[in-house]
Amino acid sequence: MQGDPVIRFGKRVxxxxxxxxxxxxxxxxxxxxxxxxxxxxxxxxKNITIKGIYKLASALGVRAFQLLD
Amino acid sequence: MQGDPVIRFGKRVxxxxxxxxxxxxxxxxxxxxxxxxxxxxxxxxKNITIKGIYKLASALGVRAFQLLD
Numbered sequence: 001m002q003g004d005p006v007i008r009f010g011k012r013v014x015x016x017x018x019x020x021x022x023x024x025x026x027x028x029x030x031x032x033x034x035x036x037x038x039x040x041x042x043x044x045x046k047n048i049t050i051k052g053i054y055k056l057a058s059a060l061g062v063r064a065f066q067l068l069d
Numbered sequence: 070m071q072g073d074p075v076i077r078f079g080k081r082v083x084x085x086x087x088x089x090x091x092x093x094x095x096x097x098x099x100x101x102x103x104x105x106x107x108x109x110x111x112x113x114x115k116n117i118t119i120k121g122i123y124k125l126a127s128a129l130g131v132r133a134f135q136l137l138d
Contacts (some may be wrong), residue, residue, distance in 0.1 A: 050117060051075060064138065
């Protein structure tokens with residue numbers, strides 16, 4: 001798997017959010033996170049933790065393992 | 070999925086390590102981590118990051134998504 005996993009993770013979150021046509025605001029609200037933090041995650045700027053991964057997965061309605069490769 | 074994902078993650082790492090009959094020392098060495106840190110992870114005491122997950126997955130010879138549920 002090439003490249004930085006944090007960047008790939010952010011792209012994956014962005015793809016799933018876009019596919020559900022929800023805004024960063026809405027995803028942040030669902031995940032109990034700040035919108036700007038979600039933006040940083042999607043840009044691959046945040047090396048988040050296991051709990052953060054599960055919060056985002058739940059907010060996106062997917063299983064946590066689906067956010068990794 | 071019931072319970073704390075950090076605890077489930079630690080159990081998963083422990084199961085995989087045991088199934089490969091390698092010590093915490095060996096896993097820590099492969100992952101570039103301290104042995105005591107690996108012990109804390111396995112006991113569910115460390116809410117590690119995406120990069121940490123990938124380091125452990127690589128050290129265990131599995132894909133990162135296999136360490137989550």
